[in-house]
Amino acid sequence: MQIFTKNTQVIDLVETNYHLLPVLNRFGISLGNREMPLGEICASIHVDIHFLLAIINTYHNEDYFPEKELQAFSPTLILDYLQKTHVYYLEYVLPKIEQLLDLLMKSDTSGKHQLELIEKFYLQYKKELLQHIREEEEVVFPYISSLLQEGSGNATYTIHTFEKEHSNIDIKLHDLKNMVIKYIEPVYDNNICNEFLITLLRFERDLVDHARIEDKILIPQVLQLEREIHG
Ligand SMILES: [Fe+2]
Numbered sequence: 016m017q018i019f020t021k022n023t024q025v026i027d028l029v030e031t032n033y034h035l036l037p038v039l040n041r042f043g044i045s046l047g048n049r050e051m052p053l054g055e056i057c058a059s060i061h062v063d064i065h066f067l068l069a070i071i072n073t074y075h076n077e078d079y080f081p082e083k084e085l086q087a088f089s090p091t092l093i094l095d096y097l098q099k100t101h102v103y104y105l106e107y108v109l110p111k112i113e114q115l116l117d118l119l120m121k122s123d124t125s126g127k128h129q130l131e132l133i134e135k136f137y138l139q140y141k142k143e144l145l146q147h148i149r150e151e152e153e154v155v156f157p158y159i160s161s162l163l164q165e166g167s168g169n170a171t172y173t174i175h176t177f178e179k180e181h182s183n184i185d186i187k188l189h190d191l192k193n194m195v196i197k198y199i200e201p202v203y204d205n206n207i208c209n210e211f212l213i214t215l216l217r218f219e220r221d222l223v224d225h226a227r228i229e230d231k232i233l234i235p236q237v238l239q240l241e242r243e244i245h246g
């Protein structure tokens with residue numbers, strides 16, 4: 016298992032796992048400073064290097080999850096990271112999936128429109144995902160911010176209300192990916208089809224990581240805060 020440290024250079028990180036680039040972007044780091052160690056970059060842009068390392072190592076190694084270490088970071092840092100991830104999904108990943116699906120449908124040489132079922136399934140999935148993100152952005156995260164700032168939140172709301180939601184969204188994306196793998200016929204452009212599938216696979220991986228941070232880090236932190244405030 017490779018663990019990145021403050022001495023790792025951006026170039027090594029990207030060569031090892033280029034999927035980490037969008038994760039770095041969420042911290043305001045892009046390809047510019049290739050040979051600078053992560054520690055120096057973080058110091059120059061006032062990013063907590065320990066938090067960044069915990070996030071990228073968690074993302075890179077599926078089995079690496081320093082739960083206690085992550086829970087020790089401020090929930091504000093975690094909220095900020097999660098919100099940037101939402102923006103990445105909404106502004107980049109979903110439009111990309113739609114663009115590829117559209118191109119794929121247009122490449123159909125059979126005239127049978129077999130992808131309509133997949134499109135329908137995707138649109139239903141997207142609706143549920145957007146609803147979920149909206150709830151986090153409009154209800155859950157503001158509730159956590161008010162707990163942090165004022166030491167009190169909406170008295171009628173507790174984080175328990177929100178807890179059980181992620182599995183549904185993960186399963187639906189998993190099903191969508193499986194539909195593409197199992198049922199798509201060779202009447203579409205192979206390259207577009209592969210790219211569509213790869214985009215879904217990467218999104219699935221990113222989303223599982225995202226939900227894991229919400230479920231295993233953020234929610235326990237909020238439960239602890241609620242216990243401290245309400246006794
Ligand atoms: Fe989220």
Ligand SMILES: [Fe+2]
Nearest residue numbers: 151181226229
């Ligand atoms: Fe979530």
